[in-house]
Amino acid sequence: MFLTYLRRELRRRARQASIIALGLALGIGLVITVTALSSGVKNAQAEVLHSLYGQDTDITVTKTPTFSGGGSFSFRGAGAGASGTGTRPKAGSTVSIDNLTATGLAAISGSDVTAVSKMKNVAAAAGGLTLNDTKLSFTVPSSSSSGSGGFGGGGGFSGSGHFPTPISVDGVGVSGAGAALGPLSSAKLSSGRTFASADANADVAVVDSTYAKTSKLAVGSTVTLAKTSFKIVGIVSQSAASSPPDVFIPLARAQALGTSDGKSLKGDVNTIYVAANSASNITSVSKDISAALPGTTVTNSSDLASELTGSVSTASSLANNLGRWLAIAVLIAAFLLASLLTASAVSRRVREFGTLKALGWNSRRVVGQVVGEAITIGIIGGIAGVGLGFLGAALVGHFTSPLTAAIAPTTGTATPGGARTFTGGGGFGGGGGGGGGFDRIRNASAAAHPVTVHLSAPVTASAIAAAVVLALLGGLIAGGFGGWRAARLRPAAALARVE
């Protein structure tokens, strides 16, 4: 009887039921589309961010350097003879510098990597070194010709000199977690091979395809870093948005050759790449690391997502702000419409319900009938809404232009993945001008080469489940409202109603 009555009643007021179902379908469809769009944007962000982090990296740990302002500078093997701190080379002699230095990140002890890897909810951790190889060759001027400052005690080269573009170098692990995490893990091998375990202490390098092209490098050729020749074993392509390093070398070699603030980096890293054992634990792991390694900057994907610029950021804000509120507004409107129309239907059926109560139907049964009808309409609306949602998601995927994304050039913040370095800071010699120009070059490059990502809007099972819940909720709200009115009917008053 329940189903027969329900079916006949819905058929009788098919037009009204269709309007309610359509309203719910629009609301639910919009929710699904916006959810799908949001997922698509997140995927696009992830695509960009993974190029920074490495495919499996969830968190990076870095440390902001504290500049002493009086660091030493070593002319290692310079043509005119190396000299120590404060030693002035002979005027007219040629000085060649080739240093592999960490200019933006402070050193972190290698033991911290081990400590992090043993933390709760950490699946793996690996250290990396983000360095710059700077080559400079010049003739030492006579003491009277120096413009501003000079070598030694308090001087240095003035800041606006024509520095060559440094080579960005990442020292990465060659096996285990070291190979699985970090920026090299997300790079695509174009030719040659990537690192093997046997390369741990070898002078081999993997270079970025863009750098290889501009420097006319190929597999088998060499690249010189810190006056050491590295044989190129592979070429990889990477996302331009992440301002990728030019050269990857084995971590042990980077530690052996690199310096930070004049000190050797042997046994140190300046970035720790961490994979959490579950996405839901990323935040808690981040907090644990911050507590365990004070003074470090712990960055995860959600921190970095806020730094994305470009249309992917616009799409994200569109989906998360306008889209979400629009969906909520339409859904509320649909629920209100459904409630009002159901209440109106109940009003028109007052005598009918009064008759049923006179026949001995209790309020619960009458309310159940009204709620049953409303939920059925809700389910129909939900099914139509899922269809509309799929359609909307497909249209978004089909008609949306590819999105662009880049990491906003910032200064003084953490640099996950070693994609960016810090501006400002030290310089040559005893504390003078010099530095700063390198980083601007790298960041300008990143901003000028945004990555293009295709936006798809995947409809997930959870979105469909949410739609089902919303449909039932819409039905329950409308039915509950109508049922409440039906339950309050006094049979005598209902039967006295003139229609």
Add this chain to the structure above:
Amino acid sequence: MYKLTGVTKDYPKGRGVVHALQGVDLTIDDGEWLAIQGPTGHGKSTLLQMLGGLDRPTAGSVLFGDDGDDGEDLAQLRESQVTRVRAEAIGFIFQTFNLIPTLSALENVEAALVPLHVSTAERRRRAEAALADVALADRLRHLPSELSGGQQQRVAIARALVKEPKVLLADEPTGNLDEGTRDDIIGLLEMLWRDRGLTMVLVTHDSTVARRAQRIGIMQNGKLAIKQDTRRQPTPTA
């Protein structure tokens, strides 16, 4: 069957109060046929609602049961209990038939058995039999809109009687029918009353109909006066 004592019903209307019933005392015997007449708006239908437990009096008691003196006071029962009494023991017939428009004749009759938790097959069987009793065995699948006024009232009678109630309360059952159909319906009701030993209370404007009852009560300004009492034992028809 019923014993009403000092039944009063007041309705608020605007700033005033309508005294629909003013201290009605009434005893209705088991198997009695009582007709209630009176001008419109003088409390006939209100009295019927009190008898059917569709409304509660402002004051007074409405004892209902096989022996009215020891029966349940419909004025004091909880709503769920009154609903149960209506479901099991009281059948209603309305002037406008009040059939569910989306349900067929058979389903309308079945609707009266739904609260009694009768199995689907048994419900179907009893509804078909009830419709056969009112000569509508060939109209089971018809919707109310496909039936004449007289046929719709027959369906309503079948619906009222399918649960085999003790009491049949009819509010102007012939008010919407032509004279010929009216006679048919009243004849049918009288036959069922006789055959089943029902207690029947019938509100009507029609004196022709009222005169066929055992007793006639007149409602005037919310007060009831018995005009005619020709109580006799119902004689079952052959």
